[in-house]
Amino acid sequence: MSRLFADRLRRYEAPAPWQRELRDWLRRRGQVVTTLQAQKQQTALTSPAVRKVMMRTISALTRELAAIDRAMRALLQAHATPALQSSKGMGPIFQATSLALLPELGTLTRHQIAKLVGVAPMNRDSGQMHGKRRIRGGRGPVRVALYMATLSAVRWDPTLRAHYQQLRARGKLGKVALVSLHAEAADDRQRQAAGRIKGRGRCCDRRLKSTQLKTVAEQCRAAKRRGLPSKKWTPVG
Template identity: 30%
Template structure:
């Protein structure tokens, strides 16, 4: 059997395009069969059990970091007794994050090829150990496809929204949220705390009056394309 992986939303859009509003198992089976018979999935990297497990560890670390941020925000202005309890919880999360980071680092070092990719990524401006590890693990396609496809895969490609003479605003959509979050951090650092092509893009767009979110998104796209070329 030939197996492909599709975004479930595409199947629902396909159903709507055919005018099918009802939904049950029989209807879904027919729609999925029709959809998969008429579509071709983009080639993706075959799943690697070892990498998938590492990806789960990276995602778990990110979850703990987010929870720690939430608790710190909740602690501000809280009664003294609540602050003490929340601070204790923050310390527990910090210890758990450190444990996961040590495990992730150990597993990365045990894989020479992956360790080399992480080390190479850290040579780029703004890319620290956490960002490099996240990109190397959650984006195995990096360096193995075109920059255009890579930016779309991450979700930093601005899509057209035009009709006739009307030119709508471009928007990014889709992509891998965890990777995009890490890339945002790297682009922000590279655009404001270093020198190079990313700084130039940031300054040019700011001079043209572009909003900060637009400029940083452009920096993210520039950075992922350059990282893709570097690893290639």
């Protein structure tokens, strides 16, 4: 069975050390934010004596949150290029989430990355029954971060706002229009990350800059099929 799928399965590649560190910082940030919110809500229900102790805890958690944000920004500055920070509304939290929890960015097609994130409409057909397409599965934390980033981008990015209004004018529900923008935003991050993360490389074949070849992997596979000589990789600084 393994021989039948050997040419179809992608070899597992472990995330880079900086991506693992960024993922740990992201997980710790979620814990601190949850605890900080709970402490702030509980201060209104306690006596003044206990409230003083809780305020010290809130101050410590606030300082820790600021330190975590500084560490995450340092990693983003060192390993992410401005191409990943070009879109309005896509803040540092979304950038950290996409780089830490979606290390496949830049190596998949637009359809594959949409399914991996969980924003691709999946059918529910059986025989002659055609069900409604819905999104499901995927990586929940990335999808949540993408949803919040898209809400902000629709407000501040004129291009996305015009596209959203066009979908609404065509009769699409608000949530359906947002999901469509989610898939486009995931595709944008996919194309921006293809060969543009520091430490990765890009195919140096100048004859394969076609709009149909979305990713670096597709360019190199096409070069191999055509028998082109340029198969070297050049690092991207």
